Amino acid sequence: MATLAPTSGFRLGGSIFQAKPRRFSPVLVSSRSGGGNAASDMAVFLEIDGVVADLHRHGHRQSFNVAFQRLGLDCANWTEPVYLDLLRQAGSDETQMLTTFFDRIGWPMSLPTNEKDTFVRKLMESKQHELETLAASDAIPIRPDLTSFVDEAMGELVPVVFISSYSKSGERVARLLLDKLGMERLDYIKIVGSHEVESSAYGQVVLGLGVSSSPDELLATEVAKAVSSEKQRLASEVASTLKLKVDLDTTSSVLLKTTIAALRAAAETAGVPIDRGILLAGAYLGTEAASRISLPCVVVRSSLTARAEFPLARATLEGFGAGAITLSRLRKYLA
DSSP states (O other): OOEEOOOOEEEETTEEEEOOOOEEOGGGGSTTTTTTOOOOSOEEEEESBTTTBOHIIIIIHHHHHHHHHHTTOTTOOOOHHHHHHHHHHHTTOHHHHHHHHHHHHOOOTTSOGGGHHHHHHHHHHHHHHHHHHHHTSTTSOOOTTHHHHHHHHHHTTOOEEEEOTTOTTOHHHHHHHHGGGOHHHHHHOEEEOHHHHHHSHHHHHHTTOSTTSOHHHHHHHHHHHOOSTTHHHHHHHHHHHHTTOOOSOTTSOHHHHHHHHHHHHHHHHHTSOGGGEEEEESSHHHHHHHHHTTOOEEEEOOSTTTTOOOTTSSEEEOSBSTTSBOHHHHHHHHO
């Protein structure tokens, strides 16, 4: 039977907020954890693309090629060099990749000029369907030793949060990939998708949700949702946000702002201060967002980033397991 951690409360203004009990799976009190460990003082946040799976190597290019075949575009078949070249030229914008490609080789002769956008949209829809099909199969494996890493975190009571809200591959693909971790691990990990970001204290304010409530009502509602001993810190952070004291560059792109909100939501979900989390990122966007909020970050290399440099990250590692990403190694980057 699952056990419940003791509840705790704190005072804010004239009200007392009661913490929700934290539910732990039986595996958390196994011989690996010694049965008596206190809650961890760190948490690990993981992106999906490039971290959970090398989607550029095993997913995106293949999905495009199947979509081309489905629509009878026999002249279109992206080899890896062609795909990577298009990625660079289009800045990873897949719609722009298609436009660049067909501008180069020629659009289908039967396609009216005013229907190019519709044609590209249909291709993107087909490609996404194929990607989801591949993600549900063995064609896209999760990274080697990722399951062992999650097991290590479970044994040490370290919260593990996967962030799907800004995954380029989409939240359905993210969840299909995470299903490959197995039921025991799925019961332990947390997933922060768009709903979780919008429901978080930070997301409610920064993304403009819930602003019809008074500051006192919003603060009370969101603080009541907090799930850890860091509730007082979270309340202060939300209060500062309500007073428009947000540590966020207002000139940032919408994508960067939503990424930052997702990272804040991940810390809230894990119940740790932002500087006690560590992000495992697969691309530059995550490192940039993490640096804006003083969240330690480590890059996990993939086929897309094999030669890239990430000056904002504390380290760039090849994957999980001995000689790469382990909990003990990540702790050093938090010191």
